[in-house]
Amino acid sequence: MKTTTLHLALIGDYNPDVVAHQAIPVALQRAADSLGVNVHVQWLDTDSLTATTALQAFDGFWCVPASPYRDTDGALRAIRFAREQRRPFLGTCGGFQHAVLEYARNVVGWADAEHGELAPQAKRAVITPLTCSLVEATDTVHLAPYTRIADAYGSADIEEGYHCRYGINPDFASALLDGNLIATGHDSAGDLRAVELLDHPFFVATLFQPERAALKGITPPLAIALLKACQAMLA
Incomplete structure (x- = not known):
């Protein structure tokens, strides 16, 4: 039997x-x-993501850390494609921030929504510095029940590491x-650390x-969940 091949795009530089x-x-x-x-x-690469970039061939998308990206609009364009075309999507750290920014602009309708790292004086900076910078930090995250992330981990409380300054x-x-x-998902102080869309696979x-965790020989549950979602879309 032929083994399925999943094609994943990593959004980031x-x-x-x-x-x-x-x-x-x-x-x-x-x-x-x-x-x-x-x-x-x-x-x-975000500066390669133009209005004519073909994204249909990808089964899923992961928007990766290490922003600011070279081209914010390029990153948002790929995230919007994943959201609107209902392709499995995972965003971590900078990917979280830009997923929220894309949603603010294109779903909520805030055309002036900005990322505070790039436009700190913006009136509608939906992403701003965290009150406590989470660089090389580990904390407990409590997951909301009956959510995709809770299903992925199979637990209500998890320990995860950060390298992030904005939320x-x-x-x-x-x-x-x-x-x-x-x-x-919320951390031990009650601050928001994870989101997901209800109307999306x-x-x-x-x-x-x-x-x-993968560099320590552990398979991240969210990586498995992302690929499972891609499999389900192909079934």
Whole structure:
């Protein structure tokens, strides 16, 4: 029987010195091995993502850490494609931030929504510095029940590592989370650390970086969940 090959796009500007960039291909390969499928990974540099870039061939997308990206609009274009075309999507750290920014602009309708790292004086900076920078930090995250992320981990409380300085601006959180984008994970202080879309087969974003576990020989549950969602779309 022919083995399924899944085609995954990594949205972000590859840098071999970034730990997450080292970890993500390893995480996906470990997940593929556990599921008995093949995975083909392709990096999509953000400044290569134009209005004419063909994205239909990808079964799933992972928007990766290490922003600001070279081209914010390019990253948002690929995220929007995954959201609108209902392709499985995972965003971690910078991917979380840009998934929220894309949603704010194109779903909530805030054309002036900005990322505070790029436009700190913007009136509608939906992404702003965290009150406590989560760089090389580990914390407990409590997951909301009956969510895709909770299903992936099979547990209500998890321990995850961070390398992140920006998150959702609390001033805009209630409006952003008033529709299909829902809060699915909070840290030990009660701060938002994960979101997902209700009206999508798999659209999950986390401020933590689950991929890092792969460098310690652990297969990240969210990498398995992403590939399972891709499999389900092909079934």
